[in-house]
Amino acid sequence: MGRKVTLATCSLNQWALDFEGNLDRILESIEISKNHGAKYRLGPELEICGYGCADHFYESDTLLHSFQVLRKLLESPITEDIICDVGMPIMHHNVRYNCRVLFLNRKILLIRPKMLMANYGNYREMRWFSPWNQKVEEYFLPRMIQEVTGQDTVPFGDCVLSTKDTCIGTEICAELWNPRSPHIQMGLDGVEIFTNSSASHHELRKADQRVNLIKSATTKTGGIYLYANQRGCDGDRVYYDGCAMVAINGDIVARGAQFSLNDVEVITATVDLEDVRSYRGEMCQPHMVRQVKVNFSLSTGDDVYLPTHQPITWNFHTPEEEISLGPACWLWDYLRRSGQAGFLLPLSGGVDSSSTACIVHSMCVLLCRAVQDDNRQVLEDIRRVVRDESYCPQHPKELCGRIFTTCYMATENSSEDTCNRARDLANQIGSTHMNINIDMAVKGILGIFSVVTGRWPKFHANGGSDRENLALQNVQARVRMVLAYLFAQLSLWARGKPGGLLVLGSANVDESLTGYFTKYDCSSADINPIGGISKTDLKNFLIYCVEQFQLTALRRILAAPPTAELEPLTDGQVSQTDEADMGMTYSELSAIGRLRKISKCGPFSMFCKLIHLWKDVLSPMEVAQKVKHFFRMYSMNRHKMTTVTPSYHAESYSPDDNRFDLRPFLYNTRWTWQFRCIDNQVAVNLPHCTQDLDHLK
Template sequence: MRLLKTATCNLNQWAMDFDCNLKNIKESIAKAKEAGAVIRLGPELEITGYGCEDHFLELDTVNHAWECLKELLVGDWTDGILCSFGMPVIKGSERYNCQILCMNRKIIMIRPKMWLANDGNYRELRWFTAWKQRDQLVNFQLPKEISEALSQDSVPFGYGYIQFLDTAVAAEICEELFAPIPPHAELALNGVEVFMNASGSHHQLRKLDIRLRAFIGATHTRGGVYMYSNQQGCDGGRLYYDGCASVVVNGDLVAQGSQFSLKDVEVVIAQIDLEAVASLRGSISSFQEQASCKTRVPFVEARYNLCQSFNLKMCLSSPLKIKYHSPEEEIAFGPGCWLWDYLRRSGASGFLLPLSGGADSSSVAAIVGCMCQLVVKEIANGDEQVKADAIRIGQYKDGQYPTDSREFAKRIFYTVFMGSENSSEATKSRAKVLADEIGAWHLDVSIDGVISALLSLFQTVTGKQPQYKVDGGSNSENLGLQNIQARIRMVLAFMFASLLPWVHNKPGFYLVLGSSNVDEALRGYLTKYDCSSADINPIGSISKQDLRTFLRWAATHLGYASLAEIEAAPPTAELEPIRSDYSQLDEVDMGMTYEELSVYGRLRKIFRCGPISMFKNLCYRWGAKLTPQEVADKVKHFFKYYSINRHKMTVLTPSYHAESYSPEDNRFDLRQFLYNATWPYQFRKIDDLVHELDGDRVHLGESSELDKLRDASQGGGGMGVVAAGSGNPNVGL
């Protein structure tokens, strides 16, 4: 037998906080050693933090990383254990994203990343160079201070593996796993049995399965031990890294860490018999044949044994059932943990939320409530770091600390219902009930006086008094009156956030939370600089449909029963007067349904469809219910309002990233914000296609019964519920 004990980590690193990161690394090594592990794997770029971005271009960042590595190596941290540390390294004129493989106070090898993540949220090619010399390991001269401290002048640098006396180990860094021809394929043929993947992978709804299937696929047909380490938490940006450190053996998951957690350090241990790897490989004829004519990969010899031959006290890790969270749980726990990291690291004393009683702001309130529940639970489980942070933020004294989530929420969470003459008693009541269920400090504020003062000023200056559309006003008047209410709420929210702590004799300030969802941002159905403008937004990349299922789930599983009634209410901005024959509804205002918006968003971003491609795709998808002309009208309507509102994405509140069709223009969705909103060329091409398709229908003699069926189906299944162009789709310009 060749018994091997491995340790892989979830670490909550913070970009550019070297003290925090070094503390977490040391704690993870200590836990790995305590468990008897001989391999310890940490996340990608763990010394600096993954999210340093343009700080990677600063020499200081690289120098500080070397200083931290030196501290790890001159101490006893690497004695008797192979440690993989992630950090940037400059070689010659190039900067590389590297794993530093160390053992017994020496650097054995530096492995630069060969395939860089450079799409979606990632811009690694902006900061790093990909290593392209795959046929040799080159000599790297260590920095003088490192060389003198370690009595080691140089180290092998490049693509390769480490050959120990009893096994072979190699690094595979994050994106390389997902490359068309991943390194582990040829490394396995060269006899590598243990693969160490250091990653900086962010959470996205329903994404975990893709990652785990990749680990399983890497070893299912070629054998091997696949170790995966990841960051877990908010390291200073929009992303939440969702941990899930794992170990897979021959296609079976044998160890899995948490996906969402408030812990700063989590170490996952696996105990493996490497003979199982050798046995599987020896039984696969095609593996044997390909190994016999493999391309040779360079390696470094390390004259150490990693394995034990026999130990009755070591129980081998057995295959596990993969733990997946439902999307509703992901919405609760991911943004909840992200909010906690942001709160404890920002120096703020709590959160303030404009709570309208609608689905979006109520979702944010529920997520904050979930955060409070997680904090209390983690303290009860003995996490001293969470306890210390909660005592500081909640300003507990005399040995007290949070034991009840509602009591904790009362200390750190303000909700404010800012009603106007257009607000209903139903939404006002729902906001109050939900705030009480969560435990928030709730305020009911009328903004009519402030609005009246502004309108009086406007009338004094211009001599005109605007009217709502239902009272005979124009679209411009109607829009202006709605936007006054929305923007006043933003001003008041920030005023309350800065002054309410002072009113209650508390130090510090509160962070204002936004509550616009991804679909409204995509359509531009929000007012620029209204209460969607905040410090951070935990739902800004979550769809309306997902939020509604979350509300139903949270009503039961978080214990906030009023959310069921909130979810059932039709979405409305409540910015126009309520009349017996008129109530403002979001989908009528937008001229499209939330279901349609999700379809448009995925086609536009994920499938990279312009107007023509989207039209063609939707003709196939919706052709049984809509004519080509009706599809064309919907596509044109979407692109018109997408383009005229695109400028709003430039000032969108920083949001938790959870959805792959987010229109966030800061990093994720890089497109211009000034369009020709008539799309003359594209829309003309759509008209040509409609004419051709209508001609084909006439030529084929489409039956009158099918026409009747089409007519009857208008409004079903999310298509045609709202006539394009109805209502006031310009809200928020």
């Protein structure tokens, strides 16, 4: 006869330092778990305080309030008769640890600290926590917890839970990704159920890695694997994308959504322990790990007719779907928690700002679907945003008109075509759209300069110098930023409506690499949903939006060459293009960005790789020119990344220096030694070439 157990894991939209809201969501998830017959409930990493507390982890308040929440959980009748596994920070011997606390019926069973830390990319866990490298010690509980549990000490360390019918072992987030994953030894030691509480963020094309790791973990040693994850924006640039799941012996048998507006999602699965034991055969070794015995069973005696969950196929989202869903959910979390009444976007009629507009439209589609599905929390949040307690959205386009304002900011250098493209897209998505001519403001600023200096700068086309040409472009861009914030603060006031708007930016990740934007222009905004997405992916996303949302205006936008429209028109037509200004294509920039960040290439090693990657289209000398040009632009403009708008993190080559890319912002832009190495290599490979290489320096 089988030993069938019902287990629960969840995705929670926790918010850093929102102890009250986090407590409510934890309790709701436990209640749902019990209602589905689960005897074990797993939650995300650091769910009590929120994963993204950052330097708030240094504060004693964070530790204190986490224990206060833990006491509420222990006292709640909701947590009775189910093993609860929650995450919180704990200080032991004056050292902070990222911990799981497992408890049952007002008794703490064990505290398991994280042993392998995430300390790369977006993560700096070793800034706040130490990895646990001991076995098991006794932890003296705070007095407020002793009063509830009647316990003085509990086991603290690398140990597992042994119930009357099975054995449960814990992993925490990055430990799954580590080559020394604890589940390997635990599986060999007879642990049958592995749990992983995570705060794993979304990146394009990443979900399959996570799923494959979990499938692989149970394929190698057999076993049941529960995965819980944070969901939503908890106060930073990353979006945690859920995907709670249950696997057994290499198969996924239950899964949650990757992108969802539900604050609480609980996944339960009924699985047969005998399936694990049959799968393992003679694989296990004698028990080596410390066990904490619990007088509790996850299974019931009479379970012959209890059906078990069968393997399912995981259908992964395409990158275009990920762009449509991830940043949209991130924007909604930011808007509903910011206290603002909507968004304002400078809409230029180009690919980037149109992509941002389409993400907002996708957000409105998701909101309307959630309301139709009777999601009361979403409806309550929408009503709070629009300041109308009776409002109920009927259509995404209608909702878009309530919370989204777009504006086209024209100058004498703007073409009628871009103006029309912006207007047509705004009409199709339903945003409240404005056409604003900013020539008066630009000329007013230049007039002040002229009064002070007696000089009036000119564009290249009118005989001006490089300095004049750049300054005239920048003043237009910066005036747009000032006006964007003015209209964001007062446009609802002018329409007799309450609240203000968040300004959205729309600089893509490739432009950030080279600094191809004006510092403090309209790329300076409150948040930027596309700041971590490449131009190539954005174009594919707009093609997707044409079909998915019937936004036919995007066809003309996709057909037009990207342009800043900051220089005079030629016979009424745009003569300035982004790729010509940057000196390289967007696809070239994506390749360079990945080599710079992911492959950790400097100028010389990048040249050595690109001469092979681009051998069919560029000569070694042309590759050298591209590499040198990029590093000059990158190092000259790196300072701009210190003020870049907080962006949705979607690419592993993001140059965001605030968290992800910790490189200097003051460089020797000549790169003399590095460029000389490139020159020497070109000369070695082309001994017949007599061309002087000095112009490449």
